[in-house]
Amino acid sequence: MKLLILGATGPTGRHVVDLALRSGDSVTTLVRDPSALGDLTEKVTPFTGDATSHRDIVAAAAGQDAIVSALGRGSSVRADGLFTQASAAVIGAAKEAGISRLVWLSSFGVGETFDRSSAAQKTIFRTLLRSIYADKRIADDRIRSSGLDWTVVYPTRLTHGPAKGTYSADDRLPMKGNPTISRADVAAFMHQAAHGSEWLHRSPVISD
Template sequence: MAKLLVIGGSKGIGREVVLRALEQGHSVRAFARHPEGIKHDHPELELVAGDALDPAAVAQALEGCDAVVSALGIPKSIPALARPTTVFSDATAVLIPAMEAAGIKRLLVVTGFGAGESNAAMSTLERMGHSAILGRAYADKAVQEDMIKASGLDWTIARPGILSNNRRTGVYRVLTEPSDWRNGIISRADVADFIVTAWEEGSHIHAAPVLVR
C-alpha cells in the first residue's frame, strides 16, 4: 500500500487530498500544526503535529512515505494577506533537501492561478485585483515554484482558479497549454481529485497546469 504525506493536511485542499487518498485505498500521513482539525477517523490515517519550517520534523514525517503533497496556506484574513510572507518558499527550502535525503522523488504542490508564468494569462483587471489582495502571498508562491522547478524531483504544480467548497464532481479542465490558461471556479475537492489521480497515474510530471471547471 502506497503512503502519502500531506503537508498542510488539516484544512482546505490539504484536507480534501487526505480524504480522497483514503477513499482511493491509500495510507495517509497528515502533517500540520493542528492535524486534529481534519476531524476524520480512518485506520490508514496517521496524524502528525509539526511545523513545515522545522527540518527535523519534516525529515521525520517523510519516513516511510512514497510521495508528498504540499498544500500549505495562510489565513484568509485581510491582516494576514496584507503582510509580506515567505512561508511557501521557506517551507520548500526545507522540504526539497529533506526529500532528496530520504530518496523520495514525487512531489505535488498546490499554488494557484496567477502564480509564476500563469500571471501573464490574467487580464489587466484580474491582475490588479489579484495583486491588491493576494499579491504578497503569490509573490512568494512564484519563488516557491521556481525552487521546485529547479529541483531534481518529479514535481507537479497544480494552479487552481477560484476555490469553492462544493462537492467533488470529477468534471474539470486541466489546462496545460499557456494559450488555454484562464481563471474560473473549481472546488477544493476536485483539486484534490486531480492531485491524487496525478500521483496514482504518474501524470503531469514537470507540468504546472491551471485547474478550472
C-alpha cells in the same frame, strides 16, 4: 501508495486526505495540532510538527512514496514566508528521505501564469494577493529546479462547492473573467497526479 500530506487540516488538504483514504492509500500527515484532524486521527498516521521545518518533514516522510502539499494561508492575504520556507524544507527533506515525487499546490496568477490572466484576474493578483503570490513564485521556481519529480498545480479561484469532475486541466487554459474551481476537484486532480506520470515536470492550470 504511501502519501505524506501537508496542509491536511486545511479545506483542500482535507479533501486530499479523504480521497486518499477512500482509494486505499496509507496516509501520514504533518500538522501543528493533531486534534484538528478530528475523526481522521485514527485513520492516518499523524506527526506533530511544522511544514517549514526540515527536521519535522524528514521525520514524517520516512518510508513514504510521495509528498502532496496543499498548504495555504486560509483567509490571510499575507504570505509571511510560508511557501518559500516550506518549499526549501520539503525539497531538502524529500531528498534526504529518498522521495522523488512531489505534488505542490500553487495558484493561477503566480509567476508566468500572471501573463495569461484576464484583466479582472490581474487586478486582484496585483493588489489583494500581491504578497502571497510573490512568495509562491519563489517557492514554485525552487521546486521546478529541485531535481525532484514535481508537479506544480495552478487552480483558478477556489470555492467550497462539491466536486464536479468536469474541470479542464492543461499547461495553458484560456481565461475570461474570474473563473473558479472547487477545492474538492483540485484535491481529486492532485491525488490523481500523485499516482500517475502524466503531469510529471509540468505546471497544469485547472479550472471549471
